[in-house]
Amino acid sequence: MAGAGRGRVDKRRAIVEAAFEVFARRGYELASMQDVAEQAGVSKQTVYNHFQDKPEVFAEAMAVTADAVLAANLEAVELLRNPGADLRAALNEAAFAMLRICCDPRSTALRSLTYAQRARFPELVDVIQNRLAGRLGPAVADRLARLALSGDLRPCDPEQAAEQLLALLTAPVEARSRMGTRPVPDPDIKSIAEAATDTFLRAYAPSAPASV
Structure with missing residues (x-):
């Protein structure tokens, strides 16, 4: 169970780091959750599993x-x-x-x-x-x-x-x-x-x- 929790934290961190790269490159208005998912190498649903919007x-x-x-x-x-x-x-x-x-x-x-x-x-x-x-x-x-x-x-x-x-x-x-x-x-x-x-x-x- 501890490993699963660590994995979730690591995935959230990867999403956050990918999101900043997307926002820095595209700006807030043009960036999308799909862009963040693609940058992080995860599905869009995975992003929404960690963040509401x-x-x-x-x-x-x-x-x-x-x-x-x-x-x-x-x-x-x-x-x-x-x-x-x-x-x-x-x-x-x-x-x-x-x-x-x-x-x-x-x-x-x-x-x-x-x-x-x-x-x-x-x-x-x-x-x-x-x-x-x-x-x-x-x-x-x-x-x-x-x-x-x-x-x-x-x-x-x-x-x-x-x-x-x-x-x-x-x-x-x-x-x-x-x-x-x-x-x-x-x-x-x-x-x-x-x-x-x-x-x-x-x-x-x-x-x-x-x-x-």
């Missing part, structure tokens, strides 16, 4: 994708756990990793679908915000707080510092990608990450000791 599968697909994007970002934030002697290099590495995630097709599609369907699903923005940005910001703040305690950063409000760092990263990407409609090449992503790190450290690096 298209809005339900869409909502779960968006939430699951937001959780996956968050998990990837949290791995990038972990690069700041032990930054070593070169904090700038560690910040650059973490910033570059987060920006690559922000610019990948999955994250771009998640944002595009959220913007496009906010009138049809008014709660969607809050759901995605709470599951993604609402948890990423505190994770970054926690890392920055620890860096401040160790003396690698000056004493600061870590939540405000995290908000500012993330804004330094995401705002240029939104502009250069034309709100996600154009790809941003890796050299540009690297340049944005380095500029954000430089600006952030100018504000938050410990003050140099005064010369005697």
Whole structure:
């Protein structure tokens, strides 16, 4: 019985992942439950065995994708756990990793679908915000707080510092990608990450000791 339950969970997960691919490719309006079934390699009836209708599968697909994007970002934030002697290099590495995630097709599609369907699903923005940005910001703040305690950063409000760092990263990407409609090449992503790190450290690096 346990195996059957596991199989049902795995099939539901496969349907959800397939659904997001369909919604990302076709948009909500043009996507159908038959499209989802074909992408998942199951019958349409199997999809309906797991989900009542298209809005339900869409909502779960968006939430699951937001959780996956968050998990990837949290791995990038972990690069700041032990930054070593070169904090700038560690910040650059973490910033570059987060920006690559922000610019990948999955994250771009998640944002595009959220913007496009906010009138049809008014709660969607809050759901995605709470599951993604609402948890990423505190994770970054926690890392920055620890860096401040160790003396690698000056004493600061870590939540405000995290908000500012993330804004330094995401705002240029939104502009250069034309709100996600154009790809941003890796050299540009690297340049944005380095500029954000430089600006952030100018504000938050410990003050140099005064010369005697």
